[in-house]
Amino acid sequence: MKQKRPELYEFNCRLETRGNLSFLEELKDIPFEVKRVYWLTQVPELQVRGDHAHKTGQQVIVCLQGVIEVVLEDQTGTVMSYTLDNPKLGLYIPPLWWGKMLFKGKALLLGLASDEFSEEDYIRDKSAFNGNL
């Protein structure tokens, strides 16, 4: 199977004086069925979250407020950086990409995952991740 790459999506967005509505639909806008939804709130300024990879799980993350600086790294050492600063942007994170997210400006993260939670799907040891070269 071809190794998947990270990808930045731009979702549908309706800007109105009553507030801004963004939305996505499964399979039409993201490449998997959503099995788990999570949100990170009240994250301290300049906190780094993530710092793990998934063996098979896919994710799309959205920054609903503030700014999230994301650095993704695959097992060959390829590094890709993204600035999520608009709620209409979503970042697709394939399996086997190590992700670190820096939270700025009262950032709030929405995450959509392809699988239910399973600790076994996590790789939390960076040297083991890189050791798989």
Place this chain on the structure above:
Amino acid sequence: MKQKRPELYEFNCRLETRGNLSFLEELKDIPFEVKRVYWLTQVPELQVRGDHAHKTGQQVIVCLQGVIEVVLEDQTGTVMSYTLDNPKLGLYIPPLWWGKMLFKGKALLLGLASDEFSEEDYIRDKSAFNGNL
């Protein structure tokens, strides 16, 4: 089929100094498969959103920040009110309940829907909604 009722859920939440993680899993935590995810951002203070019902679509809404006052009304005139002020709370809105949401304190709404967008599923005429008594 028995008419479904609104319901307040309390999701899993991990409170940490690095920020708070809340999450839900399909069918385990909410009674439908998520086909559409939407979010309302930069909603003006004291703005009312919603003001419609769905013919068949089911929703769960979450207030990620601030406070959302929700008033739901069914076609028999039953009214139920909820204050969403914590990101671990989710409100289940069944089909055929008219919903109004008042946004306070920089409120931010996350919505999960059972169906892809279809204008035909919306009832936007309140008198027609009540006229179906």
